[in-house]
Amino acid sequence: MEKQEVFRHLNTQLKNSEIKQDEFLKDYTYTKIGGQADFLIFPKNYEDIQTVVAFAKNNEIPLTIMGNGSNVLIRDGGIRGLVLNLTQLKNIESDGHYITAQSGARIIDASRFALEKSLTGLEFACGIPGSVGGALYMNAGAYGGEVSDVLESALIIDEDGEISKVSAGQLELSYRTSSIQKRGLIVLEAHFHLEPGNGQEIKSKMDELTFLRESKQPLEYPSCGSVFKRPPGYYAGKLIQDSGLQGYRVGGAEVSKKHAGFIVNVNQATAKDYLSVIEHVQESVKDHFGVTLETEVKIIGEEPRE
Structure with a gap:
């Protein structure tokens, strides 16, 4: 289908969604990087999501799901087809x-809501910038806790556009992965089972973790958070630091001088800059320590057209 025809169909079928055409995705990512999406859709209800899933499937149009863009690197050529932004x-x-919590809510806000209700279990998430859906997608974790510790069930849309409730066990949550990734599921809601706690103790724990995050992480620059997964028996940041890579820079992308596990956008970096730094870091760590670093950040989209 031609783009204008797709646009007309979407506007006809989606009554509760905002639709943007040829929208730059850098305005929706934490790295401030990303080319244009053919169509960026902001659904406000589950029915519109089902409509988009069916429309994409029936017309063989690529469909990409996007949360708040905290753990994603979008290439400079952008994303073809439809992008669903669930924020x-x-x-x-x-x-x-x-x-x-609905999938577009920030996991930080879910953690703060739990504090208001004097419920304990989500303190670890008080510094994770991703959405709830993204947190389930990668079984996000920090400071000894992760989503799988507290997730009871989730409401999802499957490959056929059907809505169903699934248990946490069915989502196969493990270190930075899940069946959500493997099957291309869409998270609509997460149901967390927490425990009653002491509000002051919960707040003290969250304040402590917030201090640790702010003191150790380069929050003053745009970034995608931790770029690499933790290799068995090692810490990615320590390997990168010991390889002498802090401050290594290509274009506007730089290995953080504050925390080597982060690559920061210090001056209008492109995805090409970022990917060049990632590749150099992987090669250097492999040469120095024989360890292969796998990316935790999700890299999507296309290279620019010639």
């Missing part, structure tokens, strides 16, 4: 020991 789905509510 409008951000409701969070509680029922006893349970918190239900």
Whole structure:
């Protein structure tokens, strides 16, 4: 289908969504990097998501799911087809020991909501910038806790556009991966099972973790967070630091001088700059220590057209 025809169909079928054409994705990522999306869609209800999934499948149009862009690197050529941005789905509510958060809500906000309700278990997430959906997608974790510790179940849309509730066990959550990634599922809601706690103790723990994050991480620059997975028996940041790579720079992308596990956008970096730094870091660490660093950040999109 021609782009204008796709645009007309989307506007006809989606009554509760904002649709943008040829939109630069750098305005929606934490790295401030990313080329144009053919169509960027902001659904406000689950029915519109199902409509988009069906439309993409029936017309063989690529479909990409995007949260708040905290752990993603989008290439400079952008993304073809449809991009679903779920950040409008951000409701969070509680029922006893349970918190239900929509996929577009920030996991930080879910953690703060738990504090308001004096529920413990989500303190580890108080500094994770990703969305709830993204946190499930990669089983996000920090400071000894991870999503799989507290997730009870999730509401998802499967490959056929069907909505169903699945248990945490069915999502196969393990270190920075899940069946959400493997099967291309779309998270609509997460249901967390927490425990009653002391509000002051919960706040003290969150304050402590926030201090650690702010003191150690280069939050003053745009970045995608930790670039690499933790290799068995090692810490990625320590390997990069010991390889003498802090301050290594290509264009506007630089290995952080504050925390070697981060690559920061210090001056209008492109995805090409970022990828060049990633490749150099991987080669150097392999040469120095014989360790292969795997990327944790999700790298998507296309190279620019010639």
